[in-house]
Amino acid sequence: MSSRAIKILVGAVVIAVAVGALVWVGVGRGSVYYYTVSELLAKGPTQQARVSGELVGGSVEGLGTTTLKFVLHDRDRSDQTISIVYNGVIPDSFKDQADSEVVADGDLVAGGSFIATVLIPKCPSKYEAAK
Amino acid sequence: MNDLGYLCLILTTIVCFVGLGLGLAALSSRRRGLTRAAVAAVYAVAALAVIASIVLVVLLVTRDFSNHYVYTYTSQSLSLAYTVSAFWAGNAGSLLLWLLLMAVFSLVAVRQIRREDPPSAPYATVILLAITAFFSLLTVFGNDSNPFVRVPGGVVPADGQGMNPMLQHPGMVIHPVALYLGYVGLAIPFALVMGGLLARSPSTAWLPAVRRWALVGWFFLAIGNLVGAWWAYVTLGWGGYWAWDPVENASLMPWLTATALVHSVVMQRRRQMFLVWTVILVTVTFLLTIFGTFLTRSGIATSVHAFADNTFIPWFTFFLLLAVIFSAAVMVSRRPELRSEKRLDDPLSRESAFLYTNLVLVVITFVVLWGVLFPTIAGGLRGAKVELNPNFFTVVTVPLTLILMFLAGLCPLLPWRGKNRSRLVKDAIWTAAPAVVVLVVLLALGLRKPYTLLSFTLATFAVASIALQYGRGWRNRHKASGTGWLRAFGGMVWGNRSRYGGFLVHLGVIIVLVGITGSYAFKQIVDGDLSKGSSLDVGRFELTYDGLALEQAVDKQMARATFTVSHDGRVVGQVYPVKEYYPASDQTWTRVDLYSTLAGDVYVSLLGYTDAGSSVTIRAEINPLVGWLWIGGGILVVGGLITLWPARRSRAGQRKVAQAAGSKPVSTGASAKAGAGE
Numbered sequence: 001m002s003s004r005a006i007k008i009l010v011g012a013v014v015i016a017v018a019v020g021a022l023v024w025v026g027v028g029r030g031s032v033y034y035y036t037v038s039e040l041l042a043k044g045p046t047q048q049a050r051v052s053g054e055l056v057g058g059s060v061e062g063l064g065t066t067t068l069k070f071v072l073h074d075r076d077r078s079d080q081t082i083s084i085v086y087n088g089v090i091p092d093s094f095k096d097q098a099d100s101e102v103v104a105d106g107d108l109v110a111g112g113s114f115i116a117t118v119l120i121p122k123c124p125s126k127y128e129a130a131k
Numbered sequence: 132m133n134d135l136g137y138l139c140l141i142l143t144t145i146v147c148f149v150g151l152g153l154g155l156a157a158l159s160s161r162r163r164g165l166t167r168a169a170v171a172a173v174y175a176v177a178a179l180a181v182i183a184s185i186v187l188v189v190l191l192v193t194r195d196f197s198n199h200y201v202y203t204y205t206s207q208s209l210s211l212a213y214t215v216s217a218f219w220a221g222n223a224g225s226l227l228l229w230l231l232l233m234a235v236f237s238l239v240a241v242r243q244i245r246r247e248d249p250p251s252a253p254y255a256t257v258i259l260l261a262i263t264a265f266f267s268l269l270t271v272f273g274n275d276s277n278p279f280v281r282v283p284g285g286v287v288p289a290d291g292q293g294m295n296p297m298l299q300h301p302g303m304v305i306h307p308v309a310l311y312l313g314y315v316g317l318a319i320p321f322a323l324v325m326g327g328l329l330a331r332s333p334s335t336a337w338l339p340a341v342r343r344w345a346l347v348g349w350f351f352l353a354i355g356n357l358v359g360a361w362w363a364y365v366t367l368g369w370g371g372y373w374a375w376d377p378v379e380n381a382s383l384m385p386w387l388t389a390t391a392l393v394h395s396v397v398m399q400r401r402r403q404m405f406l407v408w409t410v411i412l413v414t415v416t417f418l419l420t421i422f423g424t425f426l427t428r429s430g431i432a433t434s435v436h437a438f439a440d441n442t443f444i445p446w447f448t449f450f451l452l453l454a455v456i457f458s459a460a461v462m463v464s465r466r467p468e469l470r471s472e473k474r475l476d477d478p479l480s481r482e483s484a485f486l487y488t489n490l491v492l493v494v495i496t497f498v499v500l501w502g503v504l505f506p507t508i509a510g511g512l513r514g515a516k517v518e519l520n521p522n523f524f525t526v527v528t529v530p531l532t533l534i535l536m537f538l539a540g541l542c543p544l545l546p547w548r549g550k551n552r553s554r555l556v557k558d559a560i561w562t563a564a565p566a567v568v569v570l571v572v573l574l575a576l577g578l579r580k581p582y583t584l585l586s587f588t589l590a591t592f593a594v595a596s597i598a599l600q601y602g603r604g605w606r607n608r609h610k611a612s613g614t615g616w617l618r619a620f621g622g623m624v625w626g627n628r629s630r631y632g633g634f635l636v637h638l639g640v641i642i643v644l645v646g647i648t649g650s651y652a653f654k655q656i657v658d659g660d661l662s663k664g665s666s667l668d669v670g671r672f673e674l675t676y677d678g679l680a681l682e683q684a685v686d687k688q689m690a691r692a693t694f695t696v697s698h699d700g701r702v703v704g705q706v707y708p709v710k711e712y713y714p715a716s717d718q719t720w721t722r723v724d725l726y727s728t729l730a731g732d733v734y735v736s737l738l739g740y741t742d743a744g745s746s747v748t749i750r751a752e753i754n755p756l757v758g759w760l761w762i763g764g765g766i767l768v769v770g771g772l773i774t775l776w777p778a779r780r781s782r783a784g785q786r787k788v789a790q791a792a793g794s795k796p797v798s799t800g801a802s803a804k805a806g807a808g809e
Contacts, residue, residue, distance in 0.1 A: 019494055022527050023501060030502075030523025034516035050518065064739020065748045066658040089369060089736055089750055092719040105520070118520075 032105055037074035037082050040108055047107045051114060052122075056081060057098030063090065068119070072102060082108075086116040094121045132190055133198055136279035139183035140270050143230070146175045147264035154257035166253045173234075173241050173256060176263055180234035184218075184227060187278055191217055197287045200224060200278040206293035208685065213294055216304040220294055222428060223270070223278035225307060229424070230266045232315040237263055240319045240344065248327065248336035255326030262318055265450050273443060293686070296713065296720055302362030306355055310382055313352030314420040317389055319344040321417035324410055325458060328465045334399060334406055341413065342396045343775075348416075349389040350771040356382055357643075357764040368723040368736050370656070370752045372760065375524040380503050381423035384496050388416040391492040397629075398485050402547075404473050408489060414458040419496075421451055426503075477549025484542040491534050498527040525651075533585050536644060539637050540566075540593035543600050562599055566592035586648040593641045597634045604631070628773050635770025642763030649731070649756025658738075662746040670753040672726075672733050673697040674706075679744025688712045692737050692747055696726045708737035708749065731755035 033046075037053040040046065053072030061069040068090050074080040084104055094102070106116035150172025157165030187200075191214050196202045204217040204224075219225040237259040245252040270276050282288060297303075320341045327337035359379070360372035373379060392412040398405040425447035462469065475482050506518045544558045569591040573584055604627075609619035624631040659667040661676040677693040690710045696703050709722040726733040734752040741747075 015490070015494070019498065022530065023498055026498070026502075026523040026526035027505070027519065029526050030519040030521070032518050032520050034518070048520075064741075065660075066738060066750060089721070089738060092368075092721055095717075 036076075037072055038077055038080040040114075041080055041082060043108075045108050045110050048105075049108060049114075050103060050105045051082065051084075051108075052101065052103040053082065054099045054101055055097065059083075060096040063096060066090075068094075070102075072104075075101075082114050083112070084114045084116050086119050088117065088119075091119055091121055094119060132186055132195065133279045133281055136183050136186035136190070137277065139179045139186065140227075140267065140277065140279070143176055143179040143183065143234070144264065144267040144271050146172050146179065147260055147267050150176065151257060151260045151264055154253060154260060157253055158257065166256070169253070169256050169260070170241055170245070172260065173237055176260070176267075177234040177238040180227075180231045183279075184231045187218060187224065187227060188215060191215060194291065196289070196291050197281055198278075199280045199282045202282050202288055202291045204291070204294055206291040209291075209294055209299075212304065213299050217294055219307045219311075220298055220303075221278075223273075223276045223280075225311070226266065226270050226273070226276045227278055228308070228311055229315065230263070230270055232311055233259075233263050233266055233318065236315050236319055236344075237322075240323065240340070243340050244323060244326065244337065247340055248330075248332050251323070251326040251330035251332045251337055253326075254329040255322045258322040258325055259319070262322065265446075269443070269446060273446070276443075293715075296687075296711065296718075297366050300362055300366055302358050302365070306358045306362055308355075309351045309358060310355030313348050313350075313355050313382075313389075314385070314424060316344055316348030316351055317385060317416050317420050320348070320392070320413045321458075324413045325461050328410065328461050328468065331465070331468060334409075338396065338399060338409075341409070342393075342400065345389060345392050345396060345413070346771070346775055349386065349393050350768075350775060352382065352386040352389060353767060353771070354764075356386060357760070357767075361761060361764075364757065365723070365725070368721050370654075370723075370734055370754060372650075372757070375502070375521040377503050378423075378427050380499050380524075381419075381426040384499055384503075385416050385419035385423060387492050387496045387499070388412055388419060391489040392416055394485055394489055394492075398482065402473060402482060404475070404482060405485070405489075407469050410462060410469060412489075412493075414462075415496075418451060418454060418458075421447065421454065425451070479545060479552070479555075480549035481542060481545045481547045483549075484538055484545050488535065488538050488542065491531055491538065495528055495531045495535075498531070499524065502527070529582055532644065533582070533589060536586065536589040536593055536641065539641065540589065540596040543596050543634070558596075558599060562592055562595040565595045580652055583648055583652040586644065590641050590645050590648075594638065597638050597641075600634055601631070624773065628776055632770045632773030632775075635773060636767050637770075639763045639765070639767030639770055642766060643760050644763075646756045646759030646763060649759070650754050653731075653753075653755040655753040657751050658749070659751070660746055660748050663744070667749070667751060669733060669751040670731075671699055672753065673700075674733070674735065674749070674751055676747060676749075677705075679740055679747060681743060686713060686715060688714070690737065690740055690744070692740070692744070692749075694735060694749075696733055698728075706733065706735050708735045710737045710740070725754075727758050729758055732757050 032048050032050045034050050034052065035043065035046075037051060040049060040051050051072065052075075054075055056071040056073050059069075059071035066087060066089070068086040069083065070086075071081050071083045084102075084106075086104065086106075101122040103120040103122060104114065104116035105118035105120075106114055108114050150169050153165050153172060154169035156162075157169055189195075190198045190201050191205060192211070194201065194205060194207060194214070200221060200223055201217075204220045205214050209217070217224070219228045240259065241252065241256050244255050270278075323337050323341050323344065327334065327341075356379075359382070363374075364370075364372040389412075392409065395405040395408040395412055399409050425443065428443050428447075475486065477483065502519050502523050505523075506516075509517045540562060544555060544562065546552055546555065566588045570584060570588045573587060578584060604623050605616070605620050608614075608623040608626075609616055612619055612622060614622065655670050657667060657669045661667055661674075663676055663678060666673050666675045673696070675695040675697070677695055680689075680691045680693070682689040682691065688711070692708055694706050694708070696706055704726050706724040706726050708724045711720045711722060712718070713720070721736050721738065723734055723736045725735065732752075732754045734754050736750045737747060738750055739748040
């Protein structure tokens with residue numbers, strides 16, 4: 001191999017390793033796993049989780065403030081519930097409607113509450129009229 | 132009217148395919164008449180697309196609610212401007228806009244390439260018609276992509292459903308159009324490059340046209356992304372402007388590769404290098420624009436921006452595969468032509484710096500693409516349902532963007548071919564000195580975040596480097612021309628637009644990056660319950676709650692709060708955050724209001740209120756330096772316009788000169804180096 005080819009090869013390997021390391025760290029810090037309510041309850045305390053479930057009617061507290069509390073039940077097993085505390089701006093699309101689907105990102109802490117940092121109410125797209 | 136519009140779409144599709152057939156026949160038989168017929172098809176397609184678009188505009192403006200699209204996106208009370216902009220408020224209309232732009236751009240490009248590089252014109256014509264044919268097929272056969280469908284039931288409603296209030300914003304009038312101009316603009320270089328390669332034309336013949344279209348596409352994509360960010364910031368109310376949402380990433384990726392592309396075109400023009408880079412980047416950029424359009428429409432990625440229509444998935448998969456196979460085949464069959472005549476001489480030359488810049492841009496694109504596809508890949512491989520949140524994107528893109536900032540400062544200091552490095556050390560001292568001063572001052576002020584420190588230091592270095600180029604060019608021009616300082620400056624910039632416009636674009640991007648750094652590093656959030664007359668401290672600002680006005684409009688209920696903003700005890704202004712409720716659609720909209728200064732914005736959302744406003748709950752944020760994103764964006768636009776401004780001589784004159792010299796017009800440009808990542 002010529003010295004030029006060796007240089008290019010070494011450069012390529014260095015870049016590949018550096019980018020690989022960056023992506024590795026990024027995936028570690030940015031991965032959010034999906035769980036249903038019962039899956040998350042079975043797993044116990046978890047950091048950086050995304051839980052999806054349906055709203056338990058009458059459980060919503062704190063609308064119009066920055067601390068929202070509500071309870072989600074599993075889509076298939078309504079006896080499996082998890083209480084969620086969310087701190088932040090409540091999305092406009094969040095509605096106090098029994099059995100509407102809600103997705104929350106956050107941590108399940110010891111004691112059974114889920115501290116959410118992101119709330120994604122599932123609703124028809126803002127950009128297309130509901131069909 | 133509906134039928135006329137639909138008829139135009141069907142005819143567009145038919146003419147596209149007829150033209151495609153004629154063009155292919157022309158390529159195999161080499162009969163000039165067939166080529167002319169294919170070109171005539173390009174003209175006819177453009178005319179039909181224009182008529183179809185006029186029909187849609189007429190339907191919208193006359194508020195013809197017998198049309199389902201008009202019914203869905205407008206209403207009697209909607210203002211005229213937003214009624215026209217409803218053209219691209221939905222899936223079907225925006226596809227028609229795509230088709231219209233593609234057809235018109237194709238026409239311009241075909242005329243241009245027939246003049247500048249006649250041998251490659253028949254190939255380029257066929258490729259352009261093929262791309263247009265694909266999009267016209269979608270408008271005719273897609274599930275929800277024909278804007279000329281009548282409302283079901285045959286009864287014309289008295290009023291339409293109206294436009295989503297969030298879309299009634301100047302940003303949403305500009306953002307989609309700019310994005311599509313960018314996407315479609317970047318499809319043209321693909322056709323021109325592939326045409327040039329297939330015809331075995333020398334790259335000097337087709338490169339000027341490729342350069343212009345690549346710059347146009349790059350320019351509009353930049354505007355589209357920036358305006359989209361601005362709209363999100365002032366309407367969505369979460370205090371940010373970029374969420375690393377899949378659809379945002381989809382429009383960032385082709386912009387990154389287009390940035391690399393305009394750089395490699397500079398190298399090709401000046402140094403006859405980087406031809407392979409140019410060809411590959413043109414192709415990848417085109418594929419990414421198609422992928423972006425697909426991602427926005429397929430519903431594959433969950434996003435606030437998307438139109439969902441999964442009937443598109445097979446169409447786009449087929450088209451993307453076809454484009455990949457076609458371009459790969461062309462590149463393989465034209466390997467001898469793709470060899471660069473020259474090699475890089477030196478790792479510390481201007482040429483090498485361009486190479487490093489392009490490498491970093493491609494790497495950023497790759498990691499963002501990885502982030503977009505990761506959920507699908509992980510789901511397929513491990514069955515895990517996993518997504519990547521913005522942490523991933525900041526971890527991977529921030530260090531790479533810092534490298535770009537460093538290169539933006541270093542590149543202009545390096546001599547071409549690495550020769551004559553005598554000035555390098557002196558220049559490096561002059562440009563590094565202000566950067567070191569900024570670093571020391573920030574450290575003295577107590578700033579310890581490494582990325583923030585690096586970002587501000589490298590930004591200073593890059594700005595100093597640009598200033599040095601401007602200053603030196605100005606002084607030399609003044610001395611050489613003997614004109615006044617002001618005239619010399621104008622003459623310098625105008626005489627070498629691609630160089631000085633390019634530097635201005637760099638300056639704009641660096642300023643945008645400074646704004647991004649500030650808004651992430653120093654953001655403050657304060658939540659509070661305020662009774663009438665009481666105040667809340669937010670950083671050095673103070674908000675005093677003055678009262679709440681409840682209003683009832685035809686379509687909505689509004690609660691509008693008034694706050695007095697004070698800065699260091701002095702009253703500076705007022706903000707009016709609003710909470711709106713639309714009973715018809717059962718939608719709430721928390722409309723933020725902000726008080727902007729160059730140092731930062733006071734960004735206030737009204738979250739709730741009690742008893743007609745005796746007390747309110749608000750979130751107040753200080754978003755430092757966000758205004759610099761829009762200022763940097765403005766500088767980028769000015770720089771882009773200078774770079775894009777056509778040559779002084781008229782086209783006819785230029786052609787005469789070229790003919791007289793027996794060659795192509797000599798390009799005047801130097802290094803138009805643009806861009807950096809998010």
